[in-house]
Structures are given as C-alpha cells and as structure tokens.
Amino acid sequence: GAGVSQSPRYKVAKRGQDVALRCDPISGHVSLFWYQQALGQGPEFLTYFQNEAQLDKSGLPSDRFFAERPEGSVSTLKIQRTQQEDSAVYLCASSLARAGELFFGEGSRLTVL
Amino acid sequence: QKEVEQDPGPLSVPEGAIVSLNCTYSNSAFQYFMWYRQYSRKGPELLMYTYSSGNKEDGRFTAQVDKSSKYISLFIRDSQPSDSATYLCVVGGGSSNTGKLIFGQGTTLQVKP
Numbered sequence: 001g002a003g004v005s006q007s008p009r010y011k012v013a014k015r016g017q018d019v020a021l022r023c024d025p026i027s028g029h030v031s032l033f034w035y036q037q038a039l040g041q042g043p044e045f046l047t048y049f050q051n052e053a054q055l056d057k058s059g060l061p062s063d064r065f066f067a068e069r070p071e072g073s074v075s076t077l078k079i080q081r082t083q084q085e086d087s088a089v090y091l092c093a094s095s096l097a098r099a100g101e102l103f104f105g106e107g108s109r110l111t112v113l
Numbered sequence: 114q115k116e117v118e119q120d121p122g123p124l125s126v127p128e129g130a131i132v133s134l135n136c137t138y139s140n141s142a143f144q145y146f147m148w149y150r151q152y153s154r155k156g157p158e159l160l161m162y163t164y165s166s167g168n169k170e171d172g173r174f175t176a177q178v179d180k181s182s183k184y185i186s187l188f189i190r191d192s193q194p195s196d197s198a199t200y201l202c203v204v205g206g207g208s209s210n211t212g213k214l215i216f217g218q219g220t221t222l223q224v225k226p
Contacts, residue, residue, distance in 0.1 A: 004156070031212055040121070042201050042216035043157065056213060091156055095212065102214060104156030 002026075004105035006092050012111045013082045021077045021108045025094030032075050033102060034067055035091040043091055049075060082112045114139055119202045119217030128226050132189040136202035136217045139183065143215075144206030146178050148187045151199045151219065160200075161187065192224045 005024040013019050025032050031050055035043035036059075045059040051072040060067070064082075069075040079086055089109045093102040119136040126132055134148075145164050149157035161176040163169045169176045177186040185202055202217035 033213070035216075040218075042117075042119075042219045045213050045215070048213055093156070097212075100212075101159045101162065102157075104158065106154070106156050 004092055004094055004103055006090075006105035006108050008108055009106065010109050010111075012113065014113055015083060016081050018078065018080045019082055019110060021079075021090050021092075021110070023075045023077070023092030023094075023105060025073065025075070025092070026103055027073075029094035029096055029103070030072075031095040031097065031100070032069055033093045033095075034075070034077050035093065036061075037089045037091055037107070039088075046077070046090075079110075082110075084112050086110060087112045115218075116140060116215045117202055117204055117217040119220055121218050121220060123221040123223060125223045125225060126192055128192060128194060128224055130192050130224070132187075132192050132196070132222060132224075134187040134189075134200050134202070134220050134222070136185050137183055138185065138202075138204050138215075140204075140207055141180070141183065142207045143204040145204070146176070146185050147203040147205070147214070148174075148176055148185075149201040149203055149216070151201060153198075157201055157216075189222075192222075194224045194226050197223045 034046040037043045047067045048056040049069040064080045066078045089107040091107045093104045148160045150160045151157040166180045173190045175188040199219040199221045201219045205214045
C-alpha cells in the first residue's frame, strides 16, 4: 500500500482481556518500530524490528507486551491481561533503513475499561 | 530527567506571526535531529531532518541545532491556520544507534485566522 496501515483504528477492551494490534508497513521497508503515545505526551519507544529480527525491545513496559514480525513484513503487537494504564494510541512506523525517516501509521487507539 | 525536554504549550498566535519552538536534549551522543508534525488523530510526519549544528531552511520553516548547548529550535515564518498541530522535537543516533528515535512531549500550536 501507499502508507503504513494499522488495524483496528479503535479498540475498547475490558480490563483483563487480551488484544492484538496489527501493522502493515510500507512494502520493502526493512525497519519497523512500535511506539506508545499517551494523551498529551510524545510517542514512547516500545520495540524495533529489522526484517524479522527483534533487535530492541527495551521499551516494552512489562512481560504482558509481546511483538512479532515473523516474515519480516506485517507485525503484531499483543497485550495480554490489559490494564487501564495500557490505554493509549499505539503507533507503528516503518523505515527503509535503520536511521532513515520514519513513516507512521495513524495508530490504534486502545481504551481499557 | 527526560532525554528530550519540550515545553508542551499550548501556544496560540495570530496568522502571519513568527513562531519559535524549542527543546533541549541531555545526551551529547545523539547525532541527528528532527521535527515531526502531528495533526489531531493522525500519525506524526517528518518536517525537518538535520545531522549537524547550524541552520536548515525549507520554505517557511527553519530548523536550528546547537550541539554545544544541546538546544534545538524550529522557526515558522508567516504562520498559517494549517500549521495548527503538535510539533514534536526528536533526536536519534545515540550510543545504541538502533535507529530508535526519542520524542519530546510535543508543543501544541494554534494559529488563529
């Protein structure tokens, strides 16, 4: 596609439910990032993939968060046993190169009740 | 201390005004500096990108980096209502150099017609 595509755009979950957020990067982009953006804050780094390899997951807030990119294209961010503090916009970005411009999707807005 | 500090605003100016947005960063290892713009309910998009100290101009926008004082600025000339958005100061290329970008909190700008 022309840009980074994320789904769902909006997700409401009850506390304790598991959620999965999908990211379709720009075709051919090697690098893929996940960021978390709380209301009124800048995006906070979660994790980074180069092709299918997860090279940095230092930003994942707990072991309830898990990300994968098994074939080096589509990525999924999974949050298990969601908590209210997980409510945020989850942004996916892709890049041609490791230090290149990041192209962001419109985000998945998660609300945990 | 956050790695990138940015005044969140909000900043409100009349159309045609010159806008000055600023931020500071803490780690002298950062090698590249960016400004991203984020419209409401959209993903951030790259506005300006520079590797070195000095000025970089692109139309009505000028980015300024002073590595000695770890200070980054963005100037907008002849501001337009369409410039109303959140401006995110971003740094990258630290010691880990995975391509991870560190975002400031963002400054919300409103340009009134």
